Amino acid sequence: xxxxxxxxxxxxxxxxxxxxxxxxxxxxxxxxxxxxxxxxxxxxxxxxxxxxxxxxxxxxxxxxxxxxxxxxxxxxxxxxxxxxxxxxxxxxxxxxxxxxxxxxxxxxxxxxxxxxxxxxxxxxxxxxxxxxxxx
Numbered sequence: 001x002x003x004x005x006x007x008x009x010x011x012x013x014x015x016x017x018x019x020x021x022x023x024x025x026x027x028x029x030x031x032x033x034x035x036x037x038x039x040x041x042x043x044x045x046x047x048x049x050x051x052x053x054x055x056x057x058x059x060x061x062x063x064x065x066x067x068x069x070x071x072x073x074x075x076x077x078x079x080x081x082x083x084x085x086x087x088x089x090x091x092x093x094x095x096x097x098x099x100x101x102x103x104x105x106x107x108x109x110x111x112x113x114x115x116x117x118x119x120x121x122x123x124x125x126x127x128x129x130x131x132x133x134x135x
Contacts, residue, residue: 004019007047027077045089052092063115064099
């Protein structure tokens with residue numbers, strides 16, 4: 001359940017912002033967090049600046065555990081989306097990953113469990129601690 005914020009220049013058309021958001025949500029499921037869920041948060045924000053001069057900026061907050069290859073695949077996918085939608089040169093894209101412990105991520109007032117790849121779900125692994133985090 002990453003939280004992704006993408007800063008684009010002021011005045012970016014709504015249809016372009018929607019295409020970027022939808023594309024990034026799909027890319028997250030293909031690369032960073034393969035699973036079936038509706039809880040991938042992607043927000044597009046407008047910022048004062050220009051492409052290639054501080055924009056686009058992508059901030060990704062997530063729980064630890066993703067391999068560098070998953071992160072790289074997501075960055076590559078975002079670069080492709082921004083190139084197609086806004087003509088952004090991948091060299092002008094800045095992506096910042098911030099990993100914080102699972103107990104710092106809450107949804108519905110409950111802390112999230114540690115992240116595990118879908119192919120290593122609790123049902124398929126006996127070595128995972130699946131107890132809820134203490135509050």
